[in-house]
Amino acid sequence: MRNKTVLVTGATGYKGTVLVPKLLDKGYRVIALDTQWFGNFLPEHDNLSVIKGDVRQTADVDLEGVDSIIHLASIANDPCGDLDPKLTWEVSALATMQLADKAKRQGIKQFIYASSGSVYGVKEEEQVTEDLTLEPISEYNKTKMVAERVLLSYADDMAVQIVRPATVCGLSARMRLDVSVNMLTMQALKNGKITVFGGAQVRPNIHIDDITDLYIYMLENPSKTSGVFNAGFENISIMDIAKMVQEKVECEIEVTPSNDPRCYRINSDKLLATGFIPKKSVAVAIDEIIAAYQQGKLTDEDRYYNLKWMQREVL
Template sequence: MKVLLSGHRGYIGAVLTPYLLERGHDVTGLDSDIYRACTFAGDLAEIPTIEKDIRDVGKDDMIGFDAIIHLAGLSNDPLGDYRPELTNEINFKASVDLAALAKQAGVPRFLYASSCSTYGASGSEFLDESAPFNPVTPYGASKVNVERAVSLMADETFSPTFLRASTAYGLSPRLRFDLVLNNLTAWAFTTGQVYLKSDGTPWRPIVHVEDIAAAYTAALEADRSLIHNKAFNVGSTTENYQMVEIADIVSSVVPNCQVEFAPDAGPDTRCYRVDCNHIARHLHSFKPQWTARRGVEQLYDAYCSSGLSLDDFEGERFKRIAHVKKLIRVGELGEDLRRLPAMSRAIA
């Protein structure tokens, strides 16, 4: 299948690209690559690339593809909160425009990277895909709005699918440290503390980035009738944890560390547990391989191999919001988060 993968140089995209290639798909990337200086370990797969901001893509860029997998956007709550109007412009409007262009260009499938953050503040009950949306951040709201708008485009020629990923973790060439399991393991490795900034009670589903890649691959290859205009919670129902449980797993794997709470630690309004039985029933080739403990072990080994320091993971290189602010400060990125001409050179 000829696939256009937006955000192929990001945290998930850097893992998904080789998955698709190994399955024999013809993959073209679409990415402005503002995180080109943020590679942690390993190389990114070399594929044909449209190096554009997602807001600047045209219909001609879409022609000839069998499917579009749309990952690109502001990737987390801190970035989403930074300038909410840009979150709306990039994550919502540009995503809906991309889907409309894809439909006009005759692309039959559109896989959208939604998120379980659409459930937001939902308590401790298990939620399936029919649960009401209740986002508590601009990032979560943008995902809800895209789902609602793109769903209305579905017809006999255009088939959207919405993959609501649990909170990601695990090793990627474009590693993120702002994800809870990656972050807690890094704190433990570099400081001896598993540092919780909440009171540890909120629930969160988590899923390894490789399992997310496997879910996209399964949806891409599934019969249209199984995925047409449907949403899927991505993960395993057994992989829902309270934050303190994740902290305890980290402390049991990383030597000589203990769980610590920030002085102002309090409840987090983001609290939800998800039921992932729908994807298990309908996409039989999707079989998650990872657990939280295996993920911590993988990250701990990687941090040991790289000699990760506190400055590394708390610094501007690997923290998405800090890196974006740095690029604006040094004139590599505009206030609208578009790349400026100077971005053509590597950023130290």
């Protein structure tokens, strides 16, 4: 397994910035491809090549010597996806199709894809398993669904491993403060007040260390993890997350109306049955964010909000 070369797209993003150092620590050679719209927080390393490039320019992506691909690159989250639908489809769907086709032509045998747990749309079922229909409601969700379908068509040519992650939480050097747990914790720390829109909406969650550990687990266990897997271990309402934060940071909770219909849970029994064991929780993520903020290692910056930063710096 060691000395393999892994191409990670979206490598300088929120998850990639945590994943790449873990791969390097395990002895992998890593090619990190990213537009670097939000910067580059990766450490220098002899086995790391960082390429500032656009995944849409597939002809420029050199797959020579690459053993496996972990494809994280996309226009992340619903508001950003709706900002420029054409860009979203080009990056999150068309580029994925072109990269998969190139991987097949060059004989790459493993393609791990970061989809989204939100591809199911709004579900009433208590247990949202991989067998349920996909009814995406946003441009972001729709591109993920289409990309999944395209990738599965290559399953006879390479190991196609698709992860439908829950909302990720926890610390990264390229932080995101526009995802629920991180955002509510920062609001409490900085303002002494949390604003909850609605609050009854239930969202699945996964710690960033668990999702990045999962990509490595899939990399090292392609036969056990071929196909589609949900990845989320705590289905919690937004209000309950706010109350979890309030128990650790003195703050008030203000509730305002919401027209956000997104309310979904996911069941990850299929993944757990392969032997993968999550190690961290939402509560741990909150504790880690509080500690980093209090130690001056985490600040509230515009680049940590995808929509705000894209509107200002990208589009």
